[in-house]
Amino acid sequence: MSDRRIVMQGVGLSKRFGHVVAMEHADFELASGEIMAVVGDNGAGKSTLIRVLSGASVPDEGKVLLDGEEVHFRSPLEARLAGIETVYQELAVATEMDVAQNLFLGRELRKPGWAGHWFRQLDKVQMRAQAAEHMRALGIRIQSVRQKVETLSGGQRQAVAVARASAWGRKVVILDEPTAALGVRETRQVLDLILSVRDHGLAVVLICHNMPDVFEIADRIHIHRLGRRATVVDPKIVKPNQVVAIMTGALDAASVPSALFAPVPA
Amino acid sequence: MISSPKSGPDLSGGGDAPRAESWRQAVTNAVAQPVTGPLLALVVIMAVFSLTTTTFLNVGNLSLIFQQSVVIGTLALGQTLVILVAGIDLACAAIMVLATVVIGSVAMQGNVALAFGLGALACLAVAALNGIAVTRFRLPPFIATLGMLTIVTAGARLYTNSRSYPISSDWLMLMGSGPSYGLITFSYGSMLWIALTLALSYALTQTAWGTHVYAVGNSPGAARLNGIYVNRVIFSVYTLAGLFYFLAAWQALGRTPIADPSGYQAANLDSITAVVIGGSSLFGGRGGVAGTFIGTLIVTVLKNGLTQAGIDSLYQQIGTGILVILAVGWDQYFRSGRQS
């Protein structure tokens, strides 16, 4: 089991908002090429954990390691430059802009030659072509990449956000409840999309409340409880009702086999 | 970009994808074409004045309308930028007036270049202060610039002892001159207005900065999570607007060669009216300078035409006020309609 390379690790992470302790000494690990589901009750601190991992907020305590090296992300941009892409729970798409613009937002391509250099002109043709190619490669069917995101259905918007993350992520793609607002069929599509992202060699962190979905696609399950990691389990060994029991505190985490790869560094 | 050999899920949405299913949607789509609405309005208004007055439709008056549009038009370009990031600048004309009196007073001492430079500095500094108030101190733009309006207006009067300065330098009056053919004058001021409109249109539609301006106005949260430095973009917008106010000051001195601290009071609201009628959304992220160009013409045509029709200027103000409210209401209605 320990032949798996650890891509990302969180050690002793804490985050407080005034008197609210959103996360306390939470640990986290993510191996290459896996889908790590993160489950926990509402308010357990899952979003807080991934916001820290993705640079959207800075932890009060603890450290984040990427490929074994400590990193200090102060903004989502820094995390992205390090190869970590995130789809936030609040779905960060600009609805007034089209699909291609959203895929390239903050990373626009400029025209080669003097037009791009002196006049900073965007290469819209190239961006649209690449966006269309990428959407096709992921099997996301939309009428046109020039369609405003506002005109897309919930599932399609979600797909755009996932596509953007997978387009730019070089190491890790983090998804916070990407299927929460979706119907059965759209959920299926996004799950397939996540599998295809994993199959491209990226490590995926997936926050999800739906146990059947989690058990279907996760390679491992991180159970979050009261602001910290209760344990990590293998869905092939541990049953859904056990996971729920650990989540709610009805079952002691130590009573099921741990699927942790790496010992928590001091 | 990664690529996949596997054919993935179908997210075409099938039956539940939103289509132009209602009349509201259809109207919205037509209205969404940036300039069709304002252009149509302009044509209708001009037609009405042409039919109801004898003096409106002639070459000389149309040329005059264009000249009357220049200052408000250039202010409105700066205002468009601010409104695109969901802000508002109630002080834009006041800042411009401050520049004219700074230029006027310094030019009285004979140094035109210095006058010009200090005028520009005043505009950029005050505009940057607006930017700082909105970004760093997180003040609502409405309040920050309302405060700035009061400060700058009073400041300009204190600075001048409520005097006006006549302008005599050809250079400072340049924007009022230009080649003239019979009744038509192509002033350098109007050429500058057109050039600025084109330049800003390019910057907004063809550069990454422009994309970021729209993204920040559309959704600051999404922009931030996409690695855009939201405050930096907003600050750049307010400060760049100051440059437009300064150029408007130059144009204003060309039109009326007097630097009057109590001039152009209506232009603060007129510039906002021009932007809103031009189809930019006060919610930010939607609109552009082509619409503002036409919106400016609408504002001036209304003033000019109502004057030609012999309507009291107080009624004109009431009319402009109603127009603003209608334009904002329209924006509100269609925006909420699209979100539901």
Ligand SMILES: Nc1ncnc2c1ncn2[C@@H]1O[C@H](COP(=O)(O)OP(=O)(O)OP(=O)(O)O)[C@@H](O)[C@H]1O
């Ligand atoms: N910005 C904030 N300010 C104050 N409290 C916060 C903030 N963000 C999170 N919290 C608090 O921290 C706790 C954990 O929140 P978090 O969003 O991480 O939970 P979660 O596990 O993602 O929940 P959910 O499943 O509902 O998304 C909650 O009690 C929440 O109220």
Ligand SMILES: [Mg+2]
């Ligand atoms: Mg959450």
